[in-house]
Amino acid sequence: DTAVSQTPKYLVTQMGNDKSIKCEQNLGHDTMYWYKQDSKKFLKIMFSYNNKELIINETVPNRFSPKSPDKAHLNLHINSLELGDSAVYFCASSRSDRNYGYTFGSGTRLTVV
Amino acid sequence: AQSVTQLDSQVPVFEEAPVELRCNYSSSVSVYLFWYVQYPNQGLQLLLKYLSGSTLVESINGFEAEFNKSQTSFHLRKPSVHISDTAEYFCAVSDRNNQGGKLIFGQGTELSVKP
Incomplete structure (x- = not known):
């Protein structure tokens, strides 16, 4: 059983397109995150949701819109894709009442051409 | 606010040699630490974490890290590395008083183990 699963694993698309990445966790965690890993492998938080409520939004362009239909799912929709959006996007989850660290998904490699 | 600095971007070592990956952090509040x-x-x-208690924490595959509050460091060590340890290692911190809060990562250290 995969704890945090992301789909798709790879995504190649043209500039200007709109795309979505889906994330699901079966750990019973109440907090989910999106991180972006750039070409230099630097990880930066984008968003965090706790029980479907947005709690962190780190100066991400408004072309990026997260959606959390329930606490087990956090999807990321990106409008008008740009070359600079090419990166690996990681979903993660955690429990807000325990700090055992995050559990990460395997990532989605987005390439904008 | 917190920040993390990993002092080496790349660490090449030979198999069975010891290794240390260095991590320093800066924070105005108490933190939890992770590798x-x-x-x-x-x-x-997740490789290992420091939450409280003993400042030396260990992982199941032979790594250990020591929390040094005075030097604000959390260096990762292994006495004898294997080829399979080749990977990118990230040090991270989070605010102890905000358990649902974000993890702040260092820039990563690429460990390359050569035969």
Whole structure:
């Protein structure tokens, strides 16, 4: 059983397109995150949701819109894709009442051409 | 606010040699500390964490890290590395008083183990 699963694993698309990445966790965690890993492998938080409520939004362009239909799912929709959006996007989850660290998904490699 | 500095971007070592990956942090509040490992084309896996108690923490695969509050460091060590330890290692911190809060990562250290 995969704890945090992301789909798709790879995504190649043209500039200007709109795309979505889906994330699901079966750990019973109440907090989910999106991180972006750039070409230099630097990880930066984008968003965090706790029980479907947005709690962190780190100066991400408004072309990026997260959606959390329930606490087990956090999807990321990106409008008008740009070359600079090419990166690996990681979903993660955690429990807000325990700090055992995050559990990460395997990532989605987005390439904008 | 917190920040993390990993002092070495790349560490090449020979198999069975000891290794130390250095991590320093800066924070105005008390923190939890973590090391994550990322194998090629995979997600991040938690390697070990310091929450409280003994300042020396160990992982199941032979790594250990020591929390040094006075030096604000959390260096990762292994006495004898294997080829399979080749990966990217990330040090991270989070605010102890905000358990649902974000993890702040260092820039990563690429450990390359050569035969």
